[in-house]
Amino acid sequence: MSVASRVRMKTYVLIVLMVAFGAMGDVLLGKGMRESGGISLGSFGSFVDGIVRGFHNNLVWVGILSLIIFFLCYMLVLSWADYSFVSPASAISYAVVTFLGWMLLGEAVNSTRWLGVLVICLGVFLVGHTPTRTTGEIE
Amino acid sequence: MRVWLLLAIVVLAGTAGEISVTRAMKRIGEVHHFNPRALLGVLGRAFRIGWMWLGLGLLAMAFFSLLALLSWENVSFVVPLTALSYVVGALMAKIFLKEEVDRIRWIGVLLVVVGVVLVWVG
Numbered sequence: 113m114s115v116a117s118r119v120r121m122k123t124y125v126l127i128v129l130m131v132a133f134g135a136m137g138d139v140l141l142g143k144g145m146r147e148s149g150g151i152s153l154g155s156f157g158s159f160v161d162g163i164v165r166g167f168h169n170n171l172v173w174v175g176i177l178s179l180i181i182f183f184l185c186y187m188l189v190l191s192w193a194d195y196s197f198v199s200p201a202s203a204i205s206y207a208v209v210t211f212l213g214w215m216l217l218g219e220a221v222n223s224t225r226w227l228g229v230l231v232i233c234l235g236v237f238l239v240g241h242t243p244t245r246t247t248g249e250i251e
Numbered sequence: 252m253r254v255w256l257l258l259a260i261v262v263l264a265g266t267a268g269e270i271s272v273t274r275a276m277k278r279i280g281e282v283h284h285f286n287p288r289a290l291l292g293v294l295g296r297a298f299r300i301g302w303m304w305l306g307l308g309l310l311a312m313a314f315f316s317l318l319a320l321l322s323w324e325n326v327s328f329v330v331p332l333t334a335l336s337y338v339v340g341a342l343m344a345k346i347f348l349k350e351e352v353d354r355i356r357w358i359g360v361l362l363v364v365v366g367v368v369l370v371w372v373g
Contacts, residue, residue, distance in 0.1 A: 119281075184290070184294075186272075187272060187276050187293075187297060188276075188282050188285075188290075188293070190272065190273045190276040190277070191276040191277065191279050191280060191282045191293070192280075192282070194344065194348075194350045195269065195270060195273040195340065195344040195348060196340065196341045196344035196345070196348075196350045196352050196356060196360070197356070199269065199336075199337060199340045199341075199344075200337050200340075200341070200356075200359055200360045200363045203337065203363045203366070203367060206366070206367055206370050207366075207370075210370055221373075222373050223373075224369055224372065224373025225369065225370050225373035226373075227369050227373070228365075228366045228367065228368070228369025228370035228371075228372075228373055230366070231362050231365050231366035231369060232362070232363055232366030232367065232370065233366075234362050234366075235358075235359045235360065235361070235362030235363035235364075235365075235366055236359065236363065237359070238355050238356070238358055238359030238362065239356055239359035239360065239363070240359075241355065242353060242355050242356040242359070243351075246350050246351035247277070247348060247349055247350055247351075
């Protein structure tokens with residue numbers, strides 16, 4: 113494999129990991145926070161209260177761990193790939209989450225949302241066909 | 252008024268934060284080894300770079316602004332507007348990181364924005 117295609121492969125793998133851990137983190141954190149009673153944004157006191165209650169829930173911790181792994185993958189991929197490549201490419205997560213919600217949770221998805229999924233996939237496909245890196249080292 | 256101000260903070264601080272993190276990581280250079288020891292080394296180096304801390308600060312600011320915004324406005328109003336971050340991000344990457352955003356990448360970015368809006372409005 114050439115150096116360029118190896119770097120491209122590495123980039124794709126990390127973006128897939130980002131999407132997986134990011135989506136998993138969001139779902140677990142959301143589920144855990146709802147289980148623990150949710151955050152009230154009414155006053156600062158009740159807001160802090162909600163967060164503290166969340167920390168007593170195991171799902172919240174797994175969610176946070178997931179999001180930390182997501183951010184680590186983001187940092188790693190940005191050590192070589194363009195930000196303007198990685199950022200739009202990772203938007204594929206909106207399409208994946210919509211699809212999984214429909215398939216696994218039986219969520220209703222109307223035609224406007226399916227069109228959105230299609231347009232996102234098209235956009236990511238185009239971005240994915242540009243060079244992963246267009247700059248040299250930055251000091 | 253304060254809604255638009257917060258929205259601007261979410262988009263601008265969020266994107267500037269990610270650009271700063273990118274700047275820190277580009278300074279470290281391409282990571283080749285992914286074993287735990289090598290990764291800890293990368294983290295250690297990253298947190299000795301000022302851009303990394305600036306980036307995390309900006310991202311925290313964007314995160315809390317988003318929370319505040321979501322306490323006043325519906326998610327399906329907020330998220331489509333934050334999709335503008337993709338355009339702002341590509342612009343900032345071009346200006347501050349000297350990335351070449353060619354026509355195909357621009358079209359891709361715009362399609363992503365339109366797609367995210369459709370998914371959330373639908």
